[in-house]
Amino acid sequence: MPENKVKKYFKLIEAWAWCPICEDMVALIIDKDEIIDGLKTSIYTKEFTHKNPHPDLDDTDDLSGNEHTIYIYINENYDITGVKAFFGESPTTTEIGAQAAEEGGEVRIPILVKEVPPMAVKFGMLNKEQFRVLKVCDGMNTIEQVAQIAQKSVRDIEEMMEQLRRKGLVKIIIRT
């Protein structure tokens, strides 16, 4: 799998992200202002819906000619920290569980239980970092993936999830 790449310019970045459905790199131009704005409150996610212009027509398993979406997570250095691809509105937890189980071992998926308004940080219900990380606890990422996207250690995320679980903000789904 080729590595994701970013070219950085003054006002924008050119991002090449690997789409596992197209099995090809997808190129995107993103305004830096958009990223900076998104990073103010949480982890920046670029959502990009597309179709593979050159699907393999001889391969009946190749569904990449159908519309699908990738999420590209970008950090404050404008680097890509993660990519997710899926058909439809959002990937289902079942798909993630099955996919991760194939790789072996137990899978822990943190899921936000209720919507947390930005005001919650002001009122001290949770800190900025927790608020930021909660954005990727959407049932699409395992604890390891959350750690990778947020650029924290798995241990840090485990501790944070335990705190948030006690506050009733997240639940952890376990799949084996």
Ligand SMILES: [Zn+2]
């Ligand atoms: Zn694609």
